[in-house]
Amino acid sequence: xxxxxxxxxxxxxNAGNALVRAIDFHVEPGETLAIVGESGSGKSxxxxxxxxxxxxxxxxxxxxxxxxxxxxxxxxxxKRQIRGAQIGYVSQDPLSNLHPLKSVGxxxxxxxxxxxxxxxxxxxxxxxxxxxxxxxxDAARRYHDKPAxxxxxxxxxxxxxxxxxxxxxxxxxxxxxxxxDATVQASIIQLLKRLQQQHGCALIFISxxxxxxxxxxxxxxxxxxxxxxxxxxxxALFHHPQQEYTRALLQAGWHQHESSPRPTLTAPLLTVxxxxxxxPQPGYFWSRKAPVHVLSDISFTLHKGEILGLVGESGSGKxxxxxxxxxxxxxxxxxxxxxxxxWAGPDIPPPGPQHPLRHAVQMVFQDPYSSLNPRRKIGDILxxxxxxxxxxEQGKPLSPAELQQAVAxxxxxxxxxxxxxxxxxxxxxxxxxxxxxxxRALAMKPQVIVADEAVSALDITTSHRIIQLLSRLRAETGxxxxxxxxxxxxxxxxxxxxxxxxxxxxIEQGSPEQIFRNPQQAWTRRLLEAIPGTQNPFNKGxxxxxxxx
Amino acid sequence: MSQQLLSExxxxxxxxxxxxxxxxxxxxxxxxxxxxxxxxxxxxLAAPLVAYLxxxxxxxxFRDIALxxxxxxxxxxxxxxxxxxxxxxxxxxxxLYGVRVSLLVxxxxxTLAMLIGLFVGLMGGYQGGKIDAVCQQLINxxxxxxxxxxxxxxxALNQGGENGPHVSPSLVVIFVITFFSWGYFxxxxxxxxxxxxxxxxxxxxxxxxxxxxxxxxRDVIPAVLPTMGVFWAIQLxxxxxxxxxxxxLGVGIPAPNASLGNMIADVQRSAMYQVQPxxxxxxxLTLFFIVLGFNSxxxxxxxxxxxHLEYRQ
Numbered sequence: 001x002x003x004x005x006x007x008x009x010x011x012x013x014n015a016g017n018a019l020v021r022a023i024d025f026h027v028e029p030g031e032t033l034a035i036v037g038e039s040g041s042g043k044s045x046x047x048x049x050x051x052x053x054x055x056x057x058x059x060x061x062x063x064x065x066x067x068x069x070x071x072x073x074x075x076x077x078x079k080r081q082i083r084g085a086q087i088g089y090v091s092q093d094p095l096s097n098l099h100p101l102k103s104v105g106x107x108x109x110x111x112x113x114x115x116x117x118x119x120x121x122x123x124x125x126x127x128x129x130x131x132x133x134x135x136x137x138d139a140a141r142r143y144h145d146k147p148a149x150x151x152x153x154x155x156x157x158x159x160x161x162x163x164x165x166x167x168x169x170x171x172x173x174x175x176x177x178x179x180x181d182a183t184v185q186a187s188i189i190q191l192l193k194r195l196q197q198q199h200g201c202a203l204i205f206i207s208x209x210x211x212x213x214x215x216x217x218x219x220x221x222x223x224x225x226x227x228x229x230x231x232x233x234x235x236a237l238f239h240h241p242q243q244e245y246t247r248a249l250l251q252a253g254w255h256q257h258e259s260s261p262r263p264t265l266t267a268p269l270l271t272v273x274x275x276x277x278x279x280p281q282p283g284y285f286w287s288r289k290a291p292v293h294v295l296s297d298i299s300f301t302l303h304k305g306e307i308l309g310l311v312g313e314s315g316s317g318k319x320x321x322x323x324x325x326x327x328x329x330x331x332x333x334x335x336x337x338x339x340x341x342x343w344a345g346p347d348i349p350p351p352g353p354q355h356p357l358r359h360a361v362q363m364v365f366q367d368p369y370s371s372l373n374p375r376r377k378i379g380d381i382l383x384x385x386x387x388x389x390x391x392x393e394q395g396k397p398l399s400p401a402e403l404q405q406a407v408a409x410x411x412x413x414x415x416x417x418x419x420x421x422x423x424x425x426x427x428x429x430x431x432x433x434x435x436x437x438x439x440r441a442l443a444m445k446p447q448v449i450v451a452d453e454a455v456s457a458l459d460i461t462t463s464h465r466i467i468q469l470l471s472r473l474r475a476e477t478g479x480x481x482x483x484x485x486x487x488x489x490x491x492x493x494x495x496x497x498x499x500x501x502x503x504x505x506x507i508e509q510g511s512p513e514q515i516f517r518n519p520q521q522a523w524t525r526r527l528l529e530a531i532p533g534t535q536n537p538f539n540k541g542x543x544x545x546x547x548x549x
Numbered sequence: 550m551s552q553q554l555l556s557e558x559x560x561x562x563x564x565x566x567x568x569x570x571x572x573x574x575x576x577x578x579x580x581x582x583x584x585x586x587x588x589x590x591x592x593x594l595a596a597p598l599v600a601y602l603x604x605x606x607x608x609x610x611f612r613d614i615a616l617x618x619x620x621x622x623x624x625x626x627x628x629x630x631x632x633x634x635x636x637x638x639x640x641x642x643x644x645l646y647g648v649r650v651s652l653l654v655x656x657x658x659x660t661l662a663m664l665i666g667l668f669v670g671l672m673g674g675y676q677g678g679k680i681d682a683v684c685q686q687l688i689n690x691x692x693x694x695x696x697x698x699x700x701x702x703x704x705a706l707n708q709g710g711e712n713g714p715h716v717s718p719s720l721v722v723i724f725v726i727t728f729f730s731w732g733y734f735x736x737x738x739x740x741x742x743x744x745x746x747x748x749x750x751x752x753x754x755x756x757x758x759x760x761x762x763x764x765x766x767r768d769v770i771p772a773v774l775p776t777m778g779v780f781w782a783i784q785l786x787x788x789x790x791x792x793x794x795x796x797x798l799g800v801g802i803p804a805p806n807a808s809l810g811n812m813i814a815d816v817q818r819s820a821m822y823q824v825q826p827x828x829x830x831x832x833x834l835t836l837f838f839i840v841l842g843f844n845s846x847x848x849x850x851x852x853x854x855x856x857h858l859e860y861r862q
Contacts, residue, residue, distance in 0.1 A: 326756055327756070328752055328755070328756070352758070353758040353759065353760045353761075354758075355758070358756075358757075358758035359757065359758060361756070362756055362757070363752070363753065363756055365749040365752070365753070366749075367749060370748050370749045370750065371748075371749035371750050371752075371753060372750055373750045373767075373768050373772075375771050375772060376767075376768075384754075384757070384759065384767075385757050388757060388758065388759070437753075440753065440757075441753075444757055
């Protein structure tokens with residue numbers, strides 16, 4: 001008998017506008033079901049319905065039967081008794097789901113005490129065992145630490161400890177690794193898998209990336225626009241997808257290398273020579289701490305028309321490097337040359353508005369929500385750089401008609417319709433915004449674009465399309481791109497050459513083929529192993545083949 | 550591709566100012582606040598009209614008809630709708646003139662304080678470094694003055710003896726109130742600017758080589774203004790009370806002229822409110838409603854202008 005059966009579940013806010021339409025799925029005891037779909041497909045909502053955590057105004061129809069109990073008929077009080085005790089929940093954002101002022105140990109204790117009466121000593125023993133179990137080292141000492149002292153991955157481990165604290169028979173994990181780095185993601189998935197086997201509980205794993213679930217799922221359900229379009233056993237689904245949409249998701253998950261013709265490398269455009277940057281640590285003058293070295297002795301060149309990937313974990317200094325290249329931060333030693341002219345260094349003033357090459361280096365930011373002024377229309381946002389370029393090249397601004405034309409053709413270059421110019425950024429999707437940000441950078445006619453985690457805030461299909469766009473733009477305009485990411489896979493799909501950054505040093509560089517076939521450093525191998533789906537049998541030969549030429 | 554992206558577009562927004570008013574009207578506290586505030590402004594504007602219609606001037610005394618034989622002011626009658634005060638003056642007419650004074654002092658003072666605060670906050674927050682440190686210390690210095698003591702001494706200095714005050718006392722009151730409230734505006738705008746300065750869209754403008762003044766004008770000030778507007782409506786009632794406080798203490802609007810503050814002071818001085826509560830209740834309740842109206846308006850404005858509700862439906 002199935003542990004959880006969801007029959008004909010429909011969720012709607014107002015009549016005729018269902019967010020989830022008549023979905024059916026079930027989970028057997030001890031099994032892992034992955035629910036995959038783009039953001040907004042209703043995957044999280046349907047599981048919140050199982051947990052009884054839907055907003056009150058949501059109308060629920062259909063049956064949810066858990067362990068023989070009709071959850072859809074339960075009162076909030078009855079649901080609360082099930083939730084936490086028999087169904088555990090791990091959410092997406094570990095940063096905001098722990099109380100910042102309570103120690104981690106206390107928070108796990110509370111989860112247990114919500115359902116059971118346990119003596120103080122026994123309670124502490126249990127919490128310590130749980131912390132050890134989820135791989136928090138030195139648990140007795142960390143017990144009293146506040147969440148701020150834990151990294152993102154560790155906090156997610158604490159959330160998992162809370163979820164398994166009462167030995168639930170079902171754990172629901174809603175995108176538990178999306179906010180985490182690639183290597184951390186891999187370790188969290190391993191942990192979930194191990195715990196599931198130890199405790200023999202069932203797991204529902206929600207993700208927007210089919211590839212992430214490849215290692216962990218037994219069965220997969222694919223959701224699109226509130227419906228389950230396809231579900232079935234993992235291998236069957238991966239090998240013989242029935243739906244076009246599933247095929248698209250599969251393709252998006254495994255980036256194809258964009259085969260824009262590689263430029264023959266000519267003169268170096270941007271030269272970085274033994275760059276270093278350290279930040280003073282906060283402290284009083286009598287207890288001054290040694291400064292943190294964020295970057296030390298970085299040297300590389302970016303050629304004209306090249307796409308250079310910069311890979312590293314958070315904290316490896318890749319964002320700082322990007323900021324120094326665009327001129328938002330100054331190095332403490334070393335020098336950057338742009339087109340053979342000094343661009344940045346300790347003795348060179350930061351390039352201000354008057355700098356003749358100011359337009360030549362532009363940036364695409366990680367967060368498409370904060371990189372556009374929410375109070376200005378897209379047309380106005382794009383008009384500004386277009387006018388500046390017109391001033392620079394022709395000495396006079398464009399006429400209103402010319403400007404209108406220029407904005408429309410700029411939007412067309414990033415595959416957006418001209419009607420968008422009348423909208424505000426809040427009326428655009430994340431992918432559309434990122435395209436506008438790219439368009440804004442292009443309008444300056446730059447020679448170099450630095451893209452700092454430009455696709456990591458987007459879901460997998462959108463990010464795939466943005467990568468295609470960047471690749472196409474390079475082929476059209478011959479601009480150079482420094483592509484910063486924590487995701488080895490994305491970088492391999494787009495870049496001609498890869499630099500691996502660890503703790504402020506470049507430890508390895510080479511073409512994607514070299515890096516993937518023959519990584520020299522242990523750290524690089526770890527980054528490669530962290531690419532999800534590598535262990536999976538349907539990946540030919542059991543090891544990852546980058547789809548490179 | 551473009552076909553698909555087109556289908557993702559939400560409905561076009563109507564003009565944003567019309568939308569703003571519609572949302573403001575839909576918000577309960579904004580609507581109530583707006584109604585009270587407009588009523589008060591209308592009442593203040595209508596003060597001379599009421600005086601003309603009733604035939605009672607602001608400072609005219611009607612001891613023979615408005616005071617009883619014992620010298621106790623009468624309650625509401627047809628001629629004196631809110632009764633009279635202990636000098637036989639019409640409470641309604643005086644209150645309306647009082648509202649006038651309150652608004653005429655508090656609105657310019659608060660607006661001036663907002664402009665000064667905005668300027669100082671932008672300078673400090675955007676430039677940072679030494680300029681910021683100087684601005685911060687200046688704000689701390691100003692905010693550390695005790696309001697009543699400083700105001701009393703300043704206004705006392707202004708009393709020039711036989712020729713009357715050197716400067717019109719209401720100008721001094723405006724100056725004093727401005728002086729004591731710009732610091733809050735400066736702190737608020739500085740905080741907002743510090744946050745904005747870190748936003749990627751400001752970085753993008755810098756990278757394009759947009760000059761600082763244009764970034765301030767196009768990106769920073771429009772983002773700061775709505776919050777400043779909300780705070781203006783929060784600070785205004787406080788400044789109305791400040792004016793009333795000064796008038797109550799006898800250093801604000803000089804005696805025969807009415808202001809809500811000195812009317813309440815009159816009541817308290819004559820102790821006549823024990824037998825005739827009307828001439829205390831009228832100015833006090835009016836003050837209460839002005840403050841309530843602006844507070845309610847400001848909280849509604851905050852709901853409507855909340856940047857987290859940026860999505861224009």
